[in-house]
Structures are given as structure tokens and as C-alpha cells.
Amino acid sequence: MQPTSIAYTSQQVDLYMDEFKKMCQERNLRITRQRTEVFRALISSIEHPGAEAVFEVVRRTLPNISLDTVYRTLASLEEAGLITRVGISNQARYDAHTEPHYHFVCTQCGEVYDIFLPEGEPVAIPSEDVEKFGKVMAVNLQFRGVCTHCQETAKDCKNQ
Numbered sequence: 001m002q003p004t005s006i007a008y009t010s011q012q013v014d015l016y017m018d019e020f021k022k023m024c025q026e027r028n029l030r031i032t033r034q035r036t037e038v039f040r041a042l043i044s045s046i047e048h049p050g051a052e053a054v055f056e057v058v059r060r061t062l063p064n065i066s067l068d069t070v071y072r073t074l075a076s077l078e079e080a081g082l083i084t085r086v087g088i089s090n091q092a093r094y095d096a097h098t099e100p101h102y103h104f105v106c107t108q109c110g111e112v113y114d115i116f117l118p119e120g121e122p123v124a125i126p127s128e129d130v131e132k133f134g135k136v137m138a139v140n141l142q143f144r145g146v147c148t149h150c151q152e153t154a155k156d157c158k159n160q
């Protein structure tokens with residue numbers, strides 16, 4: 001259940017993939033098939049897939065890839081700052097979308113929902129305080145709670 005349900009067109013994905021190549025070059029990260037396909041699986045999705053879901057998608061194009069390789073590839077992309085890890089600790093989910101947005105993380109089911117800012121609305125950063133510590137490269141704001149779906153499931157259980 002995605003309240004902000006949008007899907008990416010193949011043209012949008014192609015643009016993101018061009019961006020991916022540029023980012024790899026800037027970071028001297030070798031562009032391998034594995035990295036390309038793992039990134040493509042993430043950028044094509046609005047659902048913040050976990051490693052296993054990425055594995056299922058990537059397998060279709062790289063049938064010999066192992067889950068272990070997917071984990072290692074995710075780690076190298078995360079280290080290079082191309083993707084971010086979201087979600088709860090025992091259920092890591094990944095996001096390749098770097099345009100500013102927030103997340104609602106359900107602490108019960110681990111689902112991660114995107115919250116986009118209204119167009120043109122600046123991210124409220126107490127910049128003077130933050131800049132004392134360094135230069136801001138990204139904002140990672142997370143709301144944690146119980147999603148509507150889990151709340152409804154809990155209600156149903158009580159009513160029975």
C-alpha cells in the first residue's frame with residue numbers, strides 16, 4: 001500500500017541510469033553488471049526493496065548472481081553514497097532515490113513509505129546550527145510509527 005503511488009517510466013529509469021554512470025565515474029567506482037542491475041532494480045522501484053527483493057529482480061537478467069553478491073553490491077553502493085539504507089535494523093531496505101524526501105517507517109511490518117515535499121518547499125534545516133559541524137550533503141529524516149495497515153490489522157484482531 002503506497003499512498004503516494006507512482007511508477008517510473010522506462011525513460012525516467014534511463015535518465016537515472018545515466019546519472020548512475022556519472023556518479024560512479026565521479027567516485028572512481030567501477031561500473032560492473034552487478035552494480036548496474038542492482039541499482040536499476042532499486043531505482044525502478046518505489047517500494048524500497050530489501051536485499052532479497054533486489055535479488056529476485058536482478059536474477060531475471062543475471063541468473064548466476066548469488067544473494068551474497070547482492071548483499072556485497074548493496075554494501076559497496078551504500079558506501080559510495082549512491083544508495084541509502086532505510087527501515088528498521090533487522091529488515092534493511094534500500095533507496096536509490098536521492099532527491100530530497102522523508103520516510104515513514106513502520107516499526108511493526110518494516111514497510112517504508114516515501115513522503116515528498118510539496119514542490120518548491122524548502123527542507124527545514126536549522127542551517128546555522130547544522131553548519132557548525134560541517135557541510136550538509138543529504139538530509140535523512142525518518143518518521144517512525146505504526147502504519148495504517150498494521151493499525152487496522154490490530155483492530156481486526158481485537159474485534160474477533
Ligand SMILES: [Zn+2]
Nearest residue numbers: 106109147150
Ligand atoms: Zn506496518
Ligand SMILES: [Zn+2]
Nearest residue numbers: 095097101114
Ligand atoms: Zn524513499
